Amino acid sequence: MEETLSAASSLVRLTHLVHTLYADVGRGCDLTTAQAQMLCSLGNRPTGMAELSATLGVERSSLTGLVDRAEHRGLVVRQPDAQDRRAVKVALTDEGTDALQRFHDELTKKLEQLLTELPAKERDQFTGTLRRIVADAPAVFAD
Amino acid sequence: MEETLSAASSLVRLTHLVHTLYADVGRGCDLTTAQAQMLCSLGNRPTGMAELSATLGVERSSLTGLVDRAEHRGLVVRQPDAQDRRAVKVALTDEGTDALQRFHDELTKKLEQLLTELPAKERDQFTGTLRRIVADAPAVFAD
DNA sequence: CCGCAGTAGTTCGTGACACGTACTATTGAC
DNA sequence: GTCAATAGTACGTGTCACGAACTACTGCGG
Numbered sequence: 001m002e003e004t005l006s007a008a009s010s011l012v013r014l015t016h017l018v019h020t021l022y023a024d025v026g027r028g029c030d031l032t033t034a035q036a037q038m039l040c041s042l043g044n045r046p047t048g049m050a051e052l053s054a055t056l057g058v059e060r061s062s063l064t065g066l067v068d069r070a071e072h073r074g075l076v077v078r079q080p081d082a083q084d085r086r087a088v089k090v091a092l093t094d095e096g097t098d099a100l101q102r103f104h105d106e107l108t109k110k111l112e113q114l115l116t117e118l119p120a121k122e123r124d125q126f127t128g129t130l131r132r133i134v135a136d137a138p139a140v141f142a143d
Numbered sequence: 144m145e146e147t148l149s150a151a152s153s154l155v156r157l158t159h160l161v162h163t164l165y166a167d168v169g170r171g172c173d174l175t176t177a178q179a180q181m182l183c184s185l186g187n188r189p190t191g192m193a194e195l196s197a198t199l200g201v202e203r204s205s206l207t208g209l210v211d212r213a214e215h216r217g218l219v220v221r222q223p224d225a226q227d228r229r230a231v232k233v234a235l236t237d238e239g240t241d242a243l244q245r246f247h248d249e250l251t252k253k254l255e256q257l258l259t260e261l262p263a264k265e266r267d268q269f270t271g272t273l274r275r276i277v278a279d280a281p282a283v284f285a286d
Numbered sequence: 287c288c289g290c291a292g293t294a295g296t297t298c299g300t301g302a303c304a305c306g307t308a309c310t311a312t313t314g315a316c
Numbered sequence: 317g318t319c320a321a322t323a324g325t326a327c328g329t330g331t332c333a334c335g336a337a338c339t340a341c342t343g344c345g346g
Contacts, residue, residue, distance in 0.1 A: 007266075007273070011257070012161065012165070014157070014273060014276060015158045015162055017276075020200050035302095049325095050323060058303085058304065060323080061306075065304085066303075066304095085311080086310095086312045086322070086323040086324065087323055088323080111154050111155070114276055117275075118275070118276075125268055125269075126269060126272040129269040133257055134148070175331065177331080192296095201333070202333070204296075204333080204334070205334065212331075228342085230295080230341090
């Protein structure tokens with residue numbers, strides 16, 4: 001049916017693959033996909049709702065519930081913003097940091113397994129190009 | 144913050160990028176992400192519920208509602224299976240075929256734009272490696 | 287031919303997400 | 317001080333996903 005996959009097709013399949021992995025690893029850490037994404041994004045530093053919603057690509061109104069549930073589970077806290085009394089900063093709790101760590105390690109391991117089959121040279125070229133493509137994409141997965 | 148992104152990080156960002164694109168294009172065609180995925184998977188041929196759920200990576204019970212809503216919108220139909228009276232085949236309607244076509248074209252265009260910045264040689268190497276990685280991934284996006 | 291384990295699909299209850307609209311509180315510019 | 321803009325929330329609606337329990341049918345062993 002497909003002797004040679006188009007580039008677009010391959011991209012979609014890769015996305016599907018990674019997304020499924022993401023969901024699986026998340027489940028193993030008792031995190032939903034959306035929660036895992038949020039924790040990853042918060043890994044760098046506490047973030048306001050507006051910025052966080054822009055990074056994650058969801059509406060602010062959606063984020064409210066997301067943070068509510070995560071806060072209720074003890075993964076994050078809302079901190080008042082010292083400069084702006086309207087704003088809050090969402091920050092990881094210790095528990096959230098632990099969950100993020102476990103998630104991040106596990107996912108990184110599985111993702112790298114995707115590439116282990118490749119010869120070193122090809123792998124380096126691939127990841128190099130990959131970096132160029134995503135250079136200015138949102139930081140949804142901290143290093 | 145990140146002089147050099149790890150391979151895993153880049154993969155996650157790319158996935159997020161493509162996933163967002165997928166959702167945006169879908170919305171433009173009045174399709175949810177799950178619906179668009181289903182249509183893409185049905186593009187090849189009518190498919191039974193069990194096989195479809197395996198391809199999409201969702202439980203059969205989730206798929207029932209997905210097909211219900213899509214059928215209600217006139218995108219797909221359930222056909223009786225001639226060989227097995229328990230089974231049904233889900234097939235695209237004309238309307239579903241049109242929607243898939245529009246979605247597929249638009250998404251392909253946008254995905255290829257991601258790669259247009261690259262020099263031809265680098266792009267070819269990249270897509271070549273990509274194809275190897277996803278060689279045995281589910282066919283969630285027909286060619 | 288019968289019984290029965292396995293398979294195909296649905297139903298039901300529950301919870302998580304996502305959206306848009308409308309709202310409150312606060313800020314900052316004029 | 318007024319007022320538009322911003323930060324965040326509340327609310328109603330719809331979609332999606334899961335697992336457990338259920339019906340209908342198939343195909344195998346006896």
